[in-house]
Amino acid sequence: GDSVTQMEGPVTLSEEAFLTINCTYTATGYPSLFWYVQYPGEGLQLLLKATKADDKGSNKGFEATYRKETTSFHLEKGSVQVSDSAVYFCALWDTGANSKLTFGKGITLSVRP
Amino acid sequence: GAVVSQHPSRVICKSGTSVKIECRSLDFQATTMFWYRQFPKQSLMLMATSNEGSKATYEQGVEKDKFLINHASLTLSTLTVTSAHPEDSSFYICSQFMAGSAYNEQFFGPGTRLTVL
Numbered sequence: 001g002d003s004v005t006q007m008e009g010p011v012t013l014s015e016e017a018f019l020t021i022n023c024t025y026t027a028t029g030y031p032s033l034f035w036y037v038q039y040p041g042e043g044l045q046l047l048l049k050a051t052k053a054d055d056k057g058s059n060k061g062f063e064a065t066y067r068k069e070t071t072s073f074h075l076e077k078g079s080v081q082v083s084d085s086a087v088y089f090c091a092l093w094d095t096g097a098n099s100k101l102t103f104g105k106g107i108t109l110s111v112r113p
Numbered sequence: 114g115a116v117v118s119q120h121p122s123r124v125i126c127k128s129g130t131s132v133k134i135e136c137r138s139l140d141f142q143a144t145t146m147f148w149y150r151q152f153p154k155q156s157l158m159l160m161a162t163s164n165e166g167s168k169a170t171y172e173q174g175v176e177k178d179k180f181l182i183n184h185a186s187l188t189l190s191t192l193t194v195t196s197a198h199p200e201d202s203s204f205y206i207c208s209q210f211m212a213g214s215a216y217n218e219q220f221f222g223p224g225t226r227l228t229v230l
Contacts, residue, residue, distance in 0.1 A: 043222045043223045101159070103156040
């Protein structure tokens with residue numbers, strides 16, 4: 001079956017540090033890949049997505065590239081801010097009759113001033 | 114983005130009681146709604162998918178009679194945990210699929226923390 005594996009957390013960084021959050025996946029079909037973010041007290045929000053190999057999703061300074069050869073979709077940001085403190089979920093949507101979102105465990109990012 | 118609300122945000126109940134959680138879309142009509150469950154430090158697990166006016170489709174291992182889902186309108190879905198027990202304590206999250214949007218456009222509620230004593 002489908003699965004998403006995220007690096008273990010939590011992650012604590014200083015403001016303006018470089019961020020990388022690893023995500024790898026297994027899928028039976030040709031999935032679309034997503035990063036969702038959950039700020040304290042709020043619902044999950046779509047951060048970015050990529051629907052085919054070599055696509056790069058980007059939003060709010062975050063980027064992730066769909067790497068089919070390594071089955072990865074790592075999230076990066078060049079300079080994090082305190083406001084980026086949240087929980088980040090990697091997810092995939094596999095095509096097929098029973099399409100659904102499969103999530104990773106999520107990782108908590110804390111950015112200190 | 115679209116706004117989805119959940120009520121209550123937090124509930125504590127005694128073992129054996131039933132708890133209803135509401136999921137509302139505030140600014141769009143949702144043809145499809147999803148209910149997820151999240152244990153501490155675990156990923157979101159899909160419990161069921163429901164379409165307005167029809168019965169919910171439950172994921173394998175999810176008890177239909179235990180977790181009753183009603184999708185009575187395009188803006189409201191409810192999840193009722195019947196005869197709750199401590200092992201049902203979890204974080205429940207709904208999401209709604211906007212009619213006419215891309216197939217992967219889901220909007221999530223803020224979640225409901227259920228604690229069963």
